Amino acid sequence: MEARAIVRKLVASPVPVSVDRFSLPHEMTGTKYTFEFSKGEKQILRKCKKTAVSKWAECHRMLVPESSSLPGPWRNDVTPYLVDVMDSLFFSSVQTVIVCAAPQVGKTEVLLNALGYAVDREPGPAMIIYPDKIAAQDASRDRIQPLFKSSPQLTQYLTGSTDDEGSLRINLRHMPIYMGWAHSASRLASKPARYILFDEVDKFPTTSNKKEADPQSLGEKRGRTYRNRKFLKISSPTTESGPIWVALNNEAQVVFGYKVRCPICGHEHEIDFDQIKYPDREGMDPSLYAETVESEKLAAYECPNMGCKWDDGIRDKAVGLGGWFDRVTGIDIKTYLKTYRPKKIGFHIPSWLSRFVSLSEVAAAFLRGQKSSLNPDWKEKLKDFMNSHKAEPWVNYQQERTEAKILALKDDRPRLLVPGGDVVSCMTAAIDTQSGRGGYFPYEIRAWGYGMINESWLVADGEVDSFEALAEVLWDREYKDSQGNPYLVRLALIDAMGHRTDEVYDFCRMNRGRILPIKGEQTMARPFVYSQIDAYPGSNKPIPGGLKLLRLNVTHYKNALSNRLEINPADPGAYNLHSEVSDAWAREMTAEFVNEKGFWECPKGRPNHAWDIAGYNLAAADLLNVKSIKKKGSAKPRKQAPKRTTNPYTNGR
Numbered sequence: 001m002e003a004r005a006i007v008r009k010l011v012a013s014p015v016p017v018s019v020d021r022f023s024l025p026h027e028m029t030g031t032k033y034t035f036e037f038s039k040g041e042k043q044i045l046r047k048c049k050k051t052a053v054s055k056w057a058e059c060h061r062m063l064v065p066e067s068s069s070l071p072g073p074w075r076n077d078v079t080p081y082l083v084d085v086m087d088s089l090f091f092s093s094v095q096t097v098i099v100c101a102a103p104q105v106g107k108t109e110v111l112l113n114a115l116g117y118a119v120d121r122e123p124g125p126a127m128i129i130y131p132d133k134i135a136a137q138d139a140s141r142d143r144i145q146p147l148f149k150s151s152p153q154l155t156q157y158l159t160g161s162t163d164d165e166g167s168l169r170i171n172l173r174h175m176p177i178y179m180g181w182a183h184s185a186s187r188l189a190s191k192p193a194r195y196i197l198f199d200e201v202d203k204f205p206t207t208s209n210k211k212e213a214d215p216q217s218l219g220e221k222r223g224r225t226y227r228n229r230k231f232l233k234i235s236s237p238t239t240e241s242g243p244i245w246v247a248l249n250n251e252a253q254v255v256f257g258y259k260v261r262c263p264i265c266g267h268e269h270e271i272d273f274d275q276i277k278y279p280d281r282e283g284m285d286p287s288l289y290a291e292t293v294e295s296e297k298l299a300a301y302e303c304p305n306m307g308c309k310w311d312d313g314i315r316d317k318a319v320g321l322g323g324w325f326d327r328v329t330g331i332d333i334k335t336y337l338k339t340y341r342p343k344k345i346g347f348h349i350p351s352w353l354s355r356f357v358s359l360s361e362v363a364a365a366f367l368r369g370q371k372s373s374l375n376p377d378w379k380e381k382l383k384d385f386m387n388s389h390k391a392e393p394w395v396n397y398q399q400e401r402t403e404a405k406i407l408a409l410k411d412d413r414p415r416l417l418v419p420g421g422d423v424v425s426c427m428t429a430a431i432d433t434q435s436g437r438g439g440y441f442p443y444e445i446r447a448w449g450y451g452m453i454n455e456s457w458l459v460a461d462g463e464v465d466s467f468e469a470l471a472e473v474l475w476d477r478e479y480k481d482s483q484g485n486p487y488l489v490r491l492a493l494i495d496a497m498g499h500r501t502d503e504v505y506d507f508c509r510m511n512r513g514r515i516l517p518i519k520g521e522q523t524m525a526r527p528f529v530y531s532q533i534d535a536y537p538g539s540n541k542p543i544p545g546g547l548k549l550l551r552l553n554v555t556h557y558k559n560a561l562s563n564r565l566e567i568n569p570a571d572p573g574a575y576n577l578h579s580e581v582s583d584a585w586a587r588e589m590t591a592e593f594v595n596e597k598g599f600w601e602c603p604k605g606r607p608n609h610a611w612d613i614a615g616y617n618l619a620a621a622d623l624l625n626v627k628s629i630k631k632k633g634s635a636k637p638r639k640q641a642p643k644r645t646t647n648p649y650t651n652g653r
């Protein structure tokens with residue numbers, strides 16, 4: 001037996017061998033021979049081993065025109081975000097790499113480069129598992145065989161016999177490559193393999209056979225005999241319970257996100273879809289506007305730090321300057337791997353990292369997923385946007401509130417008119433703090449009835465763009481009923497968690513007693529809790545006199561709001577709107593849905609201020625304990641109370 005062939009056979013063996021020195025029985029005589037590498041050979045072996053997959057790919061990988069828009073030698077600068085994904089698979093501690101990625105980001109190339117590297121540098125039996133037999137055969141013909149035939153370095157491992165180049169098994173000189181598919185339970189069960197590569201796991205059926213384990217665990221069993229086994233799982237996501245999302249969230253010990261660096265201001269961050277901007281086209285159907293945005297390339301990215309404008313070219317540069325970071329600790333991937341030596345790691349790759357996907361294409365995909373009368377299959381398209389661009393699962397939801405149902409809650413009062421007849425016990429206000437457009441405050445003022453029935457009326461809604469204007473709306477403007485009785489805003493709550501926390505705190509401090517800063521939280525044991533704060537955020541600068549921050553359980557209040565909106569407007573406890581409420585306001589009230597985890601969620605990019613602040617206003621009524629306020633002389637209910645009835649919150653004015 002030729003010495004080189006023996007070496008290959010040994011390295012490919014499932015029994016771990018020392019690379020320095022090994023012995024093997026002669027094929028014919030059975031006599032044991034011991035081989036030892038010379039110093040020079042050992043050095044070469046070490047050097048070979050140390051090459052990263054990405055470096056190896058640049059030397060030896062060729063892309064063929066049939067499967068690549070950029071045929072020729074592999075270049076890492078085309079998909080810089082794939083470098084660490086490939087390289088980390090061969091990091092000593094890493095056994096499993098999970099890649100949750102949008103299509104068009106080159107995730108299949110990760111598999112092919114890893115396979116090529118394994119064949120050339122760390123050989124061992126490999127199994128690639130596809131969703132079905134046809135996919136396995138197609139991949140073998142269109143991807144795997146061209147991988148070997150296009151690269152001189154890899155061609156040398158082909159035996160030259162067509163028998164060895166089958167569609168479901170390729171026998172190289174020193175190792176086999178098996179093509180499996182999810183339904184091939186017996187095939188999966190019979191072959192041990194050091195490399196198990198799963199392609200498109202979300203397209204796998206849940207089990208290969210009713211009595212069998214699922215294809216993933218079945219495949220993983222094949223690798224058990226190898227201490228240095230490697231698993232690669234690649235897919236676009238489908239739903240939250242789909243295999244790749246489950247693997248990313250439950251199996252991976254660390255999930256890396258890709259931070260780009262702004263070529264203009266240097267800001268490092270993960271690209272935020274909400275920062276992909278395009279001009280407003282009020283009144284134009286979103287599905288039609290999508291075509292315009294895409295064909296005229298209207299979308300651009302706005303760097304969240306300085307508002308630097310990026311076109312696709314600058315985006316590509318920013319991606320080139322970027323790198324992977326642990327999403328929890330913010331530690332870069334190289335430091336993380338060395339420090340924590342994780343076994344199972346995950347990568348999340350949205351479409352907008354890829355130079356093959358333009359920002360306008362992303363924006364258009366989002367617009368196509370917006371509900372409109374011209375767009376009956378918007379849900380399918382929104383699903384596509386989530387899976388194929390955000391690389392996130394699709395959450396199917398029941399929309400409980402329709403715009404029409406919200407608009408049906410209107411009564412005949414004009415905006416700013418408080419209902420008369422002594423039905424109102426007090427008024428509250430809620431304000432959102434928005435940073436866009438130079439900063440503005442969507443607000444809502446609501447009047448509350450008496451007692452447990454807790455009927456309420458929207459009195460005013462709108463937006464102001466300064467704290468001065470806000471003070472005027474809250475405390476200087478006169479709100480009256482039809483008889484001319486004035487009403488005051490008794491308590492206001494303002495969101496303090498936008499970008500203007502310092503200013504909100506100052507505003508609340510200067511208006512102590514009638515407005516509170518709030519922080520919304522999804523999970524809390526109680527509806528609300530106060531926290532004492534003594535310093536401005538991120539500093540030791542004391543807040544004069546300190547301040548109470550109200551922490552609100554937004555899940556609780558949004559659930560309550562959702563229930564409240566179900567009440568028929570003719571029934572006690574109705575949630576009334578004034579007659580001038582706009583369709584846009586009603587749409588905002590329908591924006592959010594309850595996700596699979598039971599939390600209210602807003603689809604990215606959909607305005608929901610009205611819904612948010614309506615929830616805050618319910619909390620304000622709770623804080624004032626409106627339900628316990630009883631009407632004076634309420635023993636005899638009067639339909640039309642005389643106007644001289646003193647309102648307890650107007651100091652008798």
Ligand SMILES: [Zn+2]
Pocket residue numbers: 262263264265266267303304305306307308
């Ligand atoms: Zn910037």
